[in-house]
Amino acid sequence: MLRKNFVEYAILLLFKDRNDHLFSFLIFSFIVFILSSVLFISDSLQYDLIQSIKAQPSIVVENTRAGRAYPMHEGYVYDIAQMAGVSSVEGVVDGYHYFAQKRLWFHVIGDAHLAKDEMLIGQGVQKAMAELYYEDEFHFLTEERLINVKIDKIAPKGTNIISNDAIYLNPNTARAVLGMEMDEYAKLYVTVPNPNEVGQVALKIVEIYPSAKATTQADAIGAVRHVYYYKGGIFMILYVIALVSFFILLKNQVGLVYGEKKKEIAILRSLGFCIKDIIALKLIQNSVVSVSAYLLGVALAYVYVFVFNAPYLRNIFLGSELENSISLTSVVDFNLLFLIFLFGVIPFLAFVILPAWKIAISDMSEAVKS
Amino acid sequence: MSKIVIQNLNKLYNPNKPNAFYALKNINLSIEDGQIVILKGVSGSGKSTLLSLIGGLSKPSSGEILVNNQNIAKLPDIMSSAFRHQKIGFIFQSFNLLEGLSVYQNILAPLALTKLGKEAMHEKVNQAMQLANIEHKKDQNVGSLSGGERQRCAIARAVVMEPEIILADEPTANLDKENSFIFIEILKKFKLLHKTVIIATHDTLFDDLACIDRCVQMRDGELLE
Numbered sequence: 001m002l003r004k005n006f007v008e009y010a011i012l013l014l015f016k017d018r019n020d021h022l023f024s025f026l027i028f029s030f031i032v033f034i035l036s037s038v039l040f041i042s043d044s045l046q047y048d049l050i051q052s053i054k055a056q057p058s059i060v061v062e063n064t065r066a067g068r069a070y071p072m073h074e075g076y077v078y079d080i081a082q083m084a085g086v087s088s089v090e091g092v093v094d095g096y097h098y099f100a101q102k103r104l105w106f107h108v109i110g111d112a113h114l115a116k117d118e119m120l121i122g123q124g125v126q127k128a129m130a131e132l133y134y135e136d137e138f139h140f141l142t143e144e145r146l147i148n149v150k151i152d153k154i155a156p157k158g159t160n161i162i163s164n165d166a167i168y169l170n171p172n173t174a175r176a177v178l179g180m181e182m183d184e185y186a187k188l189y190v191t192v193p194n195p196n197e198v199g200q201v202a203l204k205i206v207e208i209y210p211s212a213k214a215t216t217q218a219d220a221i222g223a224v225r226h227v228y229y230y231k232g233g234i235f236m237i238l239y240v241i242a243l244v245s246f247f248i249l250l251k252n253q254v255g256l257v258y259g260e261k262k263k264e265i266a267i268l269r270s271l272g273f274c275i276k277d278i279i280a281l282k283l284i285q286n287s288v289v290s291v292s293a294y295l296l297g298v299a300l301a302y303v304y305v306f307v308f309n310a311p312y313l314r315n316i317f318l319g320s321e322l323e324n325s326i327s328l329t330s331v332v333d334f335n336l337l338f339l340i341f342l343f344g345v346i347p348f349l350a351f352v353i354l355p356a357w358k359i360a361i362s363d364m365s366e367a368v369k370s
Numbered sequence: 371m372s373k374i375v376i377q378n379l380n381k382l383y384n385p386n387k388p389n390a391f392y393a394l395k396n397i398n399l400s401i402e403d404g405q406i407v408i409l410k411g412v413s414g415s416g417k418s419t420l421l422s423l424i425g426g427l428s429k430p431s432s433g434e435i436l437v438n439n440q441n442i443a444k445l446p447d448i449m450s451s452a453f454r455h456q457k458i459g460f461i462f463q464s465f466n467l468l469e470g471l472s473v474y475q476n477i478l479a480p481l482a483l484t485k486l487g488k489e490a491m492h493e494k495v496n497q498a499m500q501l502a503n504i505e506h507k508k509d510q511n512v513g514s515l516s517g518g519e520r521q522r523c524a525i526a527r528a529v530v531m532e533p534e535i536i537l538a539d540e541p542t543a544n545l546d547k548e549n550s551f552i553f554i555e556i557l558k559k560f561k562l563l564h565k566t567v568i569i570a571t572h573d574t575l576f577d578d579l580a581c582i583d584r585c586v587q588m589r590d591g592e593l594l595e
Binding site for chain 1: 418419422425427428447448451452454455456458460462463464466467468469470471475478479480481482483484485486491527531539
């Protein structure tokens, strides 16, 4: 068991060498800050998207032809509604409109609650339109005509993760904007009350319409996770850890093997410190440095992401051409934080302790003479 | 009774290499409890190597070193370190202080391995500082001390654990005459405290000192007693 006097002396020596440890502390805090920020943003966006998927019906059906989205008619709605286990099928108008003046794509969604000449728009859309002075009304330019629609409402900021680039229109107006026929749908929302039957119903839909794609909630959640695991950067994490750990390794190796640090170990050995004591001393000192740097990095990342909304980094993850001013929901995945701790603190300690051990086992007589 | 008995001691550096050489050759020496012994000889004669072997800082190639009838040459690290901690006080030519710490904090270093309370540690450090006459500098950083003061700080640290044996390697080599005499005064205190002291030196100041019990001459790793 570690003795109180020993721990206090280890801390005393740590403060004596605070300038040497400051470099490692700052670099390590920075790595943890970057990694934690990436994970916080990724987790927060994943969480919001998954919550929005959970609010959707059990299965979303889309049709394709030659690999491209292709509209579905009322016959699809009727056939799917007849399937065992399906309680309702809702046709949805959904597509993208190109806003040529700003070179942006807006997500157009049909909403039966809206009148033919009014629309609800997301905050990103509102900003883009306002830049070209479309403040009360917007003109959709189609191949055939201009469609004038009143800007009725702006979606609240809290829904930005979904609505930032969205325009909600009456379904028929949306069809006109997207160039669809009056009885056509881009998506079908299928409700299956029994969760155990969802997979089976999705398979049946694809059997009847081989060109259709039936995405269950589980598939959609899996897709979001896949995207964010990639973007969240398992590769980025490993790359950054490997790179910066390498610098810490070099710094500590050089600092410990050469010069005063070697002599200090030799002096302590001459005073009766055994090899185990030297390793314990270095372990205590570097645990204090690495754990405090880790906690600082995580705390700074939390403030950066959830208080300041992650300026600069946020847009990388949202991947939209429209400026998105969403508020990131505070979600902390302790498993991933522990993973950062494991991948960060343990190599940090190992890179210090191994050289210290190597010095401690060597013949001290020359070192104390110099 | 012999405090230290050295039998057939050899130290070979760089074994199995072209530059292998014997730093110590077949050393046999016996030192009584409470004796002050001078190891004399030119640089490279093996004095420092012999001190580091007696202090357990390095291991001999062959032979025995018995301290209080215990062979320290074969002890594992944890035991030889404990032996060094409790029985040996080192005083080095270059003082070997922990730079950046105060005098008090330097002297405290060996006590970090003990379970003593704050008061007891404070008392031991104070006693050691009084013996070495350095208590007036206790809060001063060792970097700002003169050579003589640094030496006295090193002495206080060496005696803070109240060791039975004190090993001094060229203790006056970096001191002026005045500070060398101060060291001799401290040496006399060691004599009164019945410490066994071995000093490796080529300083003539130690010749004919009344407190010196024995002078051992070394050359090329051999004793010329």
